Amino acid sequence: MASFAKYIRLVVGAWAFFLVVAASMPANAQQVNPTASSVKEQQLLQELNRIQGRVSIPDQRSGVLEQPAGRDWREFRNVTLRWIGGIAILGVLALLVIFYLSRGMVRIEGGRSGRTIVRFTAFERFAHWMTATCFVVLAVSGLNITFGRPLLLPLIGFEAFSEWSQWAKYAHNYLSFPFTIGVVLIFLMWIGGNIPNKADVDWMKRGGGLVGHDHPPAYRFNAGQKAVYWIVVIGGTAVAVTGYELMFPFYISGIEGMQLAQIVHSVVAVLFVAAMLAHIYIGTIGMEGAFEAMGSGTVDINWAKEHHSLWLEEQNARAGANDARPRATAAPAE
Amino acid sequence: MARMKFLCDADRCIECNACVTACKNEHEVPWGINRRRVVTINDGKPGERSVSMACMHCTDAPCAAVCPVNCFYTTADGVVLHSKDLCIGCGYCFYACPFGAPQYPKVGNFGSRGKMDKCTFCAGGPEADGSKEEYEKYGANRLAEGKLPLCAEMCSTKSLLAGDGEIIAQIYKERVTKRGYGSGAWGWKTAYRETIES
Numbered sequence: 001m002a003s004f005a006k007y008i009r010l011v012v013g014a015w016a017f018f019l020v021v022a023a024s025m026p027a028n029a030q031q032v033n034p035t036a037s038s039v040k041e042q043q044l045l046q047e048l049n050r051i052q053g054r055v056s057i058p059d060q061r062s063g064v065l066e067q068p069a070g071r072d073w074r075e076f077r078n079v080t081l082r083w084i085g086g087i088a089i090l091g092v093l094a095l096l097v098i099f100y101l102s103r104g105m106v107r108i109e110g111g112r113s114g115r116t117i118v119r120f121t122a123f124e125r126f127a128h129w130m131t132a133t134c135f136v137v138l139a140v141s142g143l144n145i146t147f148g149r150p151l152l153l154p155l156i157g158f159e160a161f162s163e164w165s166q167w168a169k170y171a172h173n174y175l176s177f178p179f180t181i182g183v184v185l186i187f188l189m190w191i192g193g194n195i196p197n198k199a200d201v202d203w204m205k206r207g208g209g210l211v212g213h214d215h216p217p218a219y220r221f222n223a224g225q226k227a228v229y230w231i232v233v234i235g236g237t238a239v240a241v242t243g244y245e246l247m248f249p250f251y252i253s254g255i256e257g258m259q260l261a262q263i264v265h266s267v268v269a270v271l272f273v274a275a276m277l278a279h280i281y282i283g284t285i286g287m288e289g290a291f292e293a294m295g296s297g298t299v300d301i302n303w304a305k306e307h308h309s310l311w312l313e314e315q316n317a318r319a320g321a322n323d324a325r326p327r328a329t330a331a332p333a334e
Numbered sequence: 335m336a337r338m339k340f341l342c343d344a345d346r347c348i349e350c351n352a353c354v355t356a357c358k359n360e361h362e363v364p365w366g367i368n369r370r371r372v373v374t375i376n377d378g379k380p381g382e383r384s385v386s387m388a389c390m391h392c393t394d395a396p397c398a399a400v401c402p403v404n405c406f407y408t409t410a411d412g413v414v415l416h417s418k419d420l421c422i423g424c425g426y427c428f429y430a431c432p433f434g435a436p437q438y439p440k441v442g443n444f445g446s447r448g449k450m451d452k453c454t455f456c457a458g459g460p461e462a463d464g465s466k467e468e469y470e471k472y473g474a475n476r477l478a479e480g481k482l483p484l485c486a487e488m489c490s491t492k493s494l495l496a497g498d499g500e501i502i503a504q505i506y507k508e509r510v511t512k513r514g515y516g517s518g519a520w521g522w523k524t525a526y527r528e529t530i531e532s
Contacts, residue, residue, distance in 0.1 A: 033514065033515045034345065034515060035345060035515040035516060035517045036515075037380050037381040038344075038345075038381040038382075038383050038517050039375045039376050039381050039382070039383050039517070040517060040518070041517070041518055041520050041521075041523075042518075042523075044375070051373075051375060052373075052375075053373040053374045053375035053376070053377065053384075053385075054373070054374045054377040055371050055372065055373055055374070056349070056351060056372070057351075057354065057368050057371055059366070059368060059371075061434075062368060062371045062373075062434055063373055064373075064434050065373040065375065065385055065387055065433070065434075065520075065521075066387075066432055066433060066520075066521055066524060067432055067434075068432045068524045069432075070396050070429065070430040070431055070432045071396060071432070073400075073429055073430060074396045074399055074400050074430045077400050077426070077430075078399055078400060144402070145402045145424065145426075146402075148402060148403075149401075149402055149403065149404055153403070153404060158403070158404070158405075158420055159419075159420070161403060162403045162405070162419070162420040162421075162422060165402060165403050165422050165424075166422045169422050169423070169424055170446075246425070249425065249428075249447075255428070255429060255434070258425075258429055259429050262429060
């Protein structure tokens, strides 16, 4: 009896073993490759040019694993921007020097009349100089970030250059606020006089009177000044928006947005600096009697007659000063 | 001299975050900063992979190239380090880095995010090796003690490898040959402009 039970057990055991082996056979035959269905680095990079996932640490922004786009930005920052900035700024400076040497200062042809007219109020001048002062500091500290390392660092050494750049960075960040306020004030104060009109077409056709002794008529702002106005308003808005995006990382966009913001910010900024060099030139050594408009706020009647004849007429009509009127109307004809 | 590199074998990483913890503890990294993190791609889906990532110590490092004050330097071991005394916290390295390595102690605080902090490959900074100043600014200098980065040393599955680039590439290649599969050395093409053929 016992031997029969043993026999049964052996048979059952043999069958059980056979079944287990048979069941596991297909699995053994198949080569397991867990990477066959896994995510692939190159494929992910080709799809989005960045690889993103989940992280278990609190800083969810660190979920971006890889984004090689920094390479393109690096090329822009170290090569393209330096060419754009260098050509724009040195180009304008060269043109101004050539212009000054050939044309010299634009004189008041009629000489000073000794009588003046108010051109900018104290508030207008305050807004202008607040914006201008901030602009100069922002421009110098901004150019330092792009051109300081190749130009200034070798001259003053690592420690001094870092110290200066640190202060320049703080100035750049904090002065952006009064600068932005200034741009807003400029936009609101002078929008009335800066809408392009027919007089601008004529002014442009006659080259603004830059060459020769022509004095095309202009209202309060001529086409050149209107261009400066819109450069300040549009350029100022662009640098302010992109600047704040960079100053507050991740509030508006991720790193790819910040790279783009830096590109817009820097290109607009170097062109802005180049344009302002021309503005500074014509407001100082380029033209007799121009600086006092923003200095004391008043200009000589003869200066106004030559450069802003239509504006002078308007002012005279408003004030009812009949005295200056006939001569003012005669001005454009000369 | 060896050319030091990191290699994360994504087929072995189990997202235990021991490397993250080891790094934070070894260098007493301040709150809010993680020099290393583990990113899980396709989390919970088939084909999910986790990759431990920190500064890859790139060849021709983009951070060093764009730094306005030139505060980065590469050691004889190919480790990319920076000087916190020279850093002005402008954030440029952080725009250029493909791996999100640069960190700032005060993110979002405009104008004063503080000095940049990143993985040093456990190699400290420009101060004297093992000095108190070096430890306070950059953390431990294990390389100077003849040790490799703690994150890789601690890795329970030996997924994260750190050391001479040729040796760790060899280890990885042998693994791939033996087990018959491998999803590649993540980040190598971007960081070192080379891949490990498997």
